[in-house]
Amino acid sequence: MSNVQFSIQKLAYALICLCIALYVLYIGSGFFVPITFGVLFAFMLKPVCDRIEDVVRSRVLAILLTLLIVGLLIGSIFSFFFIRVSAVVNEADNIVLNLQDTITEVLNRCGAWFGMTSRETTRYFDENFMNSVLEPFPILTSGLTASGYVIGNFLLTILYTFFFLLYRSAFKNFLIGQFGDASQAEGEHTIKEIQHVATDYLSGMLIVMLVLGVLNSLGLWIIGIQYPLVWGFLGALLAIIPYVGTTLGGLLPLLYAIATTTTLWQPAAVVVLYTSVQFVEGNMITPKIVGNSVKINALAAIIALILGAAFWGLAGLVLAIPLLAMLRIILDHIKPLKPIALLLSDDLYDHSDIFLTEFHKPEYRVTSLFNKKNYILTQPRLAKSRKVVNKVSKANPEVITDPKAKKRDSNTSSKEPLVP
Structure with missing residues (x-):
């Protein structure tokens, strides 16, 4: 008979701790977001820092040089966008008026086909259509506000990155030291896997954004849209938000093309361009460059994005996928949680039968984390045996139930002198 049973107390403690952790992460986003970005940046910059350290032979100097190179690169990109976006913002009023006039004219023609007067079409436009067209702009505005918040904490993130790179050996040894001697090798392997996932994901996303920026800008330049580099690389930057960023990045140049061009083929060409680029x-x-490192299925990614946005806004959208990929690696190294790791993996469809074969064992069930030893069956037997021994000892006082007492008596009797 099994001597293990499910512990409701352990489950309750785990749920309470989980709720407290999620609540702390939610209310402490201003504290945890820069730290999380600092950890990811430290993972990404570690290979570069190691190479520079091999040359300069000083970790502090290597970290400073690495951060200086990255800072100059990011500063150049933001300066370029600030100058270009400022030129677009100066034309914003004219762009909005032209957009309204163009959409009104198109709707009047469409309404005439359905027998609607221009007044009815204009009223419908003012009440319904314009709201739906301008609906993404509050999203973009809130996103830019959140981006400004992240940029406002940029110095704090760089500071965290510096110290994570400086003390990386100590942090690594501390984590490995938390494992027993038998599992230290596996713990070190897990840490290396997490580091590789973060590095490959972030570096892969940079390559993807560069490729998308070139493709978008080249296509917009061929179509004849003004500021092709701004719209092209803005869409590439927004692509870091999976599923949503590319669509939002294509909507802005589409509206700009509608407002500033006098032909119909140019806005249609913008739609075809971004649809084709998004498909590719x-x-x-992305599957070739980033997918091999993340290994997260689409359903898990969508749920992670929703939760990330609910907890940390735009920063949560950016961090959701790499954090989920790291979590999947950790779960894959914990035996009862291996099935959950498979549920998050992109191999879920091809290995769906494994839940009833390899994982159909007690040690692979989540409930095994909340088991306890069952002493209820052993204690009554022990108590019953004690009652029997006590009853026998009372009936026959010469019966010695304690082996130690029996040994003491034998030793005492052997030492007594013999009486003639």
Whole structure:
């Protein structure tokens, strides 16, 4: 008979701790977001820092040089966008007026086909259509506000990155030291896997954004849209938000094309361009460059994005996928949680039968984390045996139930002198 039973107390403690952790992460986003970005940046910059350290032979100097190179690169990119976006913002009023006039004219023609007067079409436009067209702009505005918040904490993130790189050996040894001697090798392997996932994901996303920026800008330049580099690389930057960023990045140049061009083929060409680029990015570029490192299925990614946005806003959207990929690696190294790791993996469809074969064992069930030893069956037997021994000892006082007492008596009797 099994001597293990499910512990409701352990489950309750685990749920309470989980709820407290999620609540702390939610209310402490201003504290945890820069730290999380600092950890990811430290993972990404570690290979570069190691190479520079091999040359300069000083960790502090190597970290400073690495951060200086990255800072100059990021600063150049933001300066370029600030100058270009400022030129677009100066034309914003004219762009909005032209957009309204163009959409009104198109709707009047469409309404005439359905027998609607221009007044009815204009009223419908003012009440319904314009709200739906301008609906993404509050999302973009909130996103830019959140981006400004992240940029405002940029110095704090760089500071965290510096110290994580400086003390990386100590942090690694501390984590490995938390494992027993038998599992230290596996713990070190897990840490290396997490580091490789973060590095490959972030570096892969940079390559993807560069490729998308070039493709978008080249296509917009061929179509004849003004500021092709701004719209092209803005869409590439927004692509870091999976599923949503590419669509939002294509909507802005589409509206700009509608407002500033006098032909119909140019806005249609913008739609075809971004649709084609998104198809190529989703099926060829990202799976080849980033997909091999993340290994997260689409359903898990969508749920992670929703939760990330609910907890940390735009920063949560950016961090959701790499954090989920790291979590999957950790779960894959814990035996009862291996099935959950498979549920998050992109191999779920091909290995769906494994839940009833390899994982159909007690040690692979989540409930095994909340088991306890069952002493209820052993204690009554022990108590019953004690009652029997006590009853026998009372009936026959010469019966010695304690082996130690029996030994003491034998030793005492052997030492007594013999009486003639």
